[in-house]
Amino acid sequence: xxxxxxxxxxxxxAGIINQxxxxxxxxxxxxxxxxxxxxxxxxxxxxxRILGSAYTVNLPASENLLLYYAVDNANPGDVLVVSCGAYExxxxxxxxxxxxxxxxxxxGFVIDGAVRDARALKELPFPVYARSVSPNGPYKDTCGExxxxxxxxxxxxxxxxxxxxxxxxxxxVRAEEAEGLAAQAEKITADGLEKLRRIEERGTLDFTWLxxxxxxxxxxxxxxx
Numbered sequence: 001x002x003x004x005x006x007x008x009x010x011x012x013x014a015g016i017i018n019q020x021x022x023x024x025x026x027x028x029x030x031x032x033x034x035x036x037x038x039x040x041x042x043x044x045x046x047x048x049r050i051l052g053s054a055y056t057v058n059l060p061a062s063e064n065l066l067l068y069y070a071v072d073n074a075n076p077g078d079v080l081v082v083s084c085g086a087y088e089x090x091x092x093x094x095x096x097x098x099x100x101x102x103x104x105x106x107x108g109f110v111i112d113g114a115v116r117d118a119r120a121l122k123e124l125p126f127p128v129y130a131r132s133v134s135p136n137g138p139y140k141d142t143c144g145e146x147x148x149x150x151x152x153x154x155x156x157x158x159x160x161x162x163x164x165x166x167x168x169x170x171x172x173v174r175a176e177e178a179e180g181l182a183a184q185a186e187k188i189t190a191d192g193l194e195k196l197r198r199i200e201e202r203g204t205l206d207f208t209w210l211x212x213x214x215x216x217x218x219x220x221x222x223x224x225x
Contacts, residue, residue, distance in 0.1 A: 003143035005069065009159035011053045012175055014077075017162055019182040020051055020173070023189060025166045028173065031184035038170035039153035041086075042110065042129045046122040050129075050165035052079040052107030054157050054172060058145040061087035061113070066144035071097055073146075076105030079163040081172075083150040084113035088132035091116035095124070102126040110163065110170060112152045129170060 020028070029036050055078040057070045063084070070080050080101065084092055095117035098109065108127035114134040115121060121128050147159040155172060157163075162173040173181055198205055214221070 002145055004145045004148065005066070006145075006147035006159070007073070009147050010175065011075070011078075011160050012162060012178055016178050016182075017051065017053065017077075019179070020162055020164050020185075023164065023182065023185045025164055025168045025171050027185045027188040027192070028164055028171050028181070029169075030188050031181050032171070032173075036155065036171050037168075038110070038155050038172075039086075039112075039131075040169060041131045042112065042152075042170060043131075044165070044167075045115070045118060045128050045130065045133075047108075047125060047127040048165060048167045050079055050108040050110070050127045050163055050170070052077045052163055054079055054081045054159055054161040054163050056145075056147055056150045056157055056159050057082040058148055058150045059084040059092065059113075060142055060144065061085040062090040062092075062139050063142050063144060064092040064138035065140045065142070066146055067092055067097070068140075070146060071101050071104070071106070074101075074104070074106055077107050079107045079110060081110045081150065081152070081157050081163060082112060083152055084111070086112050086131060086152075088114050089134050090114060090136040090138055091134050092138045095120040098124055098126055098128055108163075108165070110152075110165070127165065129165060 055074040061084055091114045093115055111130040114132045115130040116135050118133045149158050157172045160175055164171050
């Protein structure tokens, strides 16, 4: 791993980011082909909703030197997205760093590893996602990278991607797809609301597509004795 700090990257205008304010992560993932979510092992300790620009940090396991730099230099509205090898037995941040990030106006932490001070983080009005909780503290000695493409599970996150999180999970939206994708997700949201309206009014949905698919698949439906 290199030892590199990239101070500048392009962030999308607030108007584009805010198009995602009321969109569910599930609907965004559906618009992205239903295979775009971060690993489900990342869970919120308290507040779950995140919306902001990705400020990426690439760390070796157990190390957090550059995480301090990130908290001190990220812009208000940025989400610190931290790859640290998915290592779960040594925390890279806790109550102090989360409070500082909140005071500086950051939008949240997504940590592909461990955090500590779990009770305080659960009570803090600041979203922190992590894989695990460990009381072991980090080292502050070795290399890392700031604002480079990183990977968490099978998801690649670029600096400036829109990060959206809610109770279902986390997704990253690339800058070049952001505007068109928001419109697709809004249509999916509207379709879901219409289905709920039909269920409320009629107690059923149109399943013509289901039975046609079963027929084409040569499924045998037995009527019993």
